[in-house]
Amino acid sequence: MFDSLNNPNKIVTIKEQVYDIIKELILSGKAKPGEWLQETKLANELNVSRSPVREALKQLVGEGILENIPNKGVFVRTLSKKDIIDIFELRLTLEKYAIKKTIELITTEKLSVFDDIYTKLEENFINNNASEYCKVDTELHNMFFYLSDNMVAYKVNKNTFSMMQPFRIISLRGEQRFKESLIEHKGIIDGIKERNFEKAWGFNKTHLTLAKNEILKYIKEQENNK
Structure with a gap:
């Protein structure tokens, strides 16, 4: 099993604080796909140097969340x-594998982690906090790979999720889609707890398909508005 990357005693640098703030702008949807992030403007707003x-x-940029366009x-x-x-x-291919491995390998003691995740999902849904909901959503999907005990799959999934980050909150547009997402996550978690692969995978496949369709719909709307 992988070692935890979290270290509560770690000293956070200014650069790491700035990184967290900018990433939150993206995850919250305040900085939208295609938006120019100006170095000088950000430095002034955050009251830090440009470095x-x-x-x-x-x-x-290295994580794939931003892109550096030469001369722009x-x-x-x-x-x-x-x-x-x-x-x-x-994602469909990777997560089908990861959910299957998770069900095969997870111990009864570790099943409670999914109850904790669902509680956070439900709380953020009730509070209509899509930004925090997306973070917990990511935590859940990453957990499949963590529990599958496959570092290669874990890293590939992490890179794939990084590319998707600017679009995560877009997939929850609308109250109905937000509600559906919570139902889908409960189905995934119940399936894993019941060690029922077909149930867990069925809900996850539906979840990914509907999220994809919502993002494609958004992209089409943006194209039509140009």
């Missing part, structure tokens, strides 16, 4: 319809 902003932007600047990553379709096809 930690530059380093944070560079890291986010750094922008929140924009994905094409084909990119979205390709990413979700890969």
